[in-house]
Amino acid sequence: MDKVVVITGANSGIGYAAAKIYESKGYFVVLGCRNEEKGIATEKEIGKNSKFIKLDMTDYESIDNFYNNLTNNFKNIDIFYSNAGIMYVPFSKTKEGLESTLATNYFGSTYLTLMMLDLMKNVVNSRIVQISSIAMYFIKEMRYERLEDESIYSPWTWYNYSNLYRTMFSFELDKKITNFETDVVVAHPGVTRSRLYRRSNPSLSYKIIDKFKTNVSTGVAPVIEASTTAELKKERVYAPKIIHQYGKPSTYKANKLAYNLQERETLWNYTLDKIGMKDIL
Numbered sequence: 001m002d003k004v005v006v007i008t009g010a011n012s013g014i015g016y017a018a019a020k021i022y023e024s025k026g027y028f029v030v031l032g033c034r035n036e037e038k039g040i041a042t043e044k045e046i047g048k049n050s051k052f053i054k055l056d057m058t059d060y061e062s063i064d065n066f067y068n069n070l071t072n073n074f075k076n077i078d079i080f081y082s083n084a085g086i087m088y089v090p091f092s093k094t095k096e097g098l099e100s101t102l103a104t105n106y107f108g109s110t111y112l113t114l115m116m117l118d119l120m121k122n123v124v125n126s127r128i129v130q131i132s133s134i135a136m137y138f139i140k141e142m143r144y145e146r147l148e149d150e151s152i153y154s155p156w157t158w159y160n161y162s163n164l165y166r167t168m169f170s171f172e173l174d175k176k177i178t179n180f181e182t183d184v185v186v187a188h189p190g191v192t193r194s195r196l197y198r199r200s201n202p203s204l205s206y207k208i209i210d211k212f213k214t215n216v217s218t219g220v221a222p223v224i225e226a227s228t229t230a231e232l233k234k235e236r237v238y239a240p241k242i243i244h245q246y247g248k249p250s251t252y253k254a255n256k257l258a259y260n261l262q263e264r265e266t267l268w269n270y271t272l273d274k275i276g277m278k279d280i281l
């Protein structure tokens with residue numbers, strides 16, 4: 001059987017580009033997409049070595065169904081690329097009562113990641129790649145419950161937190177599963193032209209950022225590197241080499257909060273409590 005890679009948010013941007021690359025490298029590619037029409041179209045485009053399974057990261061029932069479908073079809077997973085994400089959305093809550101940006105980018109992603117371990121922990125050289133963003137570097141202090149307060153909601157700041165949390169949790173998870181065959185690694189694409197920016201405010205700073213965006217092939221390269229390199233660098237972030245933005249993949253230190261073990265442990269407990277997985281490891 002081919003090696004299997006699972007990608008969330010695989011119908012667009014970086015996830016779609018990654019799906020094409022893995023397929024060309026001989027992997028069987030599972031496409032997790034929330035929109036059925038787009039998922040079916042993507043499966044057609046990627047070809048017979050791919051399978052679309054419906055997945056909405058804001059809905060635990062949908063994540064459970066996705067995972068059950070995976071276990072019915074695959075014994076082992078080699079790569080899990082946790083990619084689905086949103087940015088700059090108006091405040092809203094999911095049916096579990098979580099703010100949408102954090103629910104999609106962080107809580108849903110973490111819930112699925114922890115379940116995936118059962119399909120990966122005995123697979124030699126298996127890898128979980130968590131997407132993050134240069135936005136994580138803007139955060140200077142942890143907030144936890146304060147991010148539940150609608151009256152102080154700011155779409156950019158919440159996005160920044162979701163990416164810092166993705167990074168911190170991944171480093172902590174990797175540390176906690178040294179007895180598993182699976183490594184957990186973080187990659188970010190730089191600022192890449194994609195549909196992610198479709199809701200952004202066309203302010204002057206946005207127009208300036210727009211000029212510096214790279215294409216998806218530069219943005220996806222660190223993800224592929226992080227998931228396939230034989231010389232994995234622990235607790236580093238894979239990103240484009242020149243100022244996190246241009247050129248081939250390299251690695252960087254994360255936001256310094258990601259190396260604060262006490263904050264990581266607090267985030268770990270806070271998160272498991274929120275997603276109802278307290279005793280998972």
Ligand SMILES: NC(=O)c1ccc[n+]([C@@H]2O[C@H](COP(=O)([O-])OP(=O)(O)OC[C@H]3O[C@@H](n4cnc5c(N)ncnc54)[C@H](OP(=O)(O)O)[C@@H]3O)[C@@H](O)[C@H]2O)c1
Nearest residue numbers: 009012013014034056057083084085133191192194195196
């Ligand atoms: N582009 C950048 O500059 C940049 C920089 C740093 C980090 N990132 C991260 O990279 C990841 C991919 O972004 P992109 O640039 O490729 O943007 P994109 O083209 O908008 O792709 C995002 C993907 O996530 C999916 N998605 C969104 N909400 C979902 C949900 N609730 N359940 C399942 N899937 C969902 C989208 O599905 P639909 O098509 O149905 O909306 C789409 O397939 C994101 O996590 C983003 O935060 C991007």
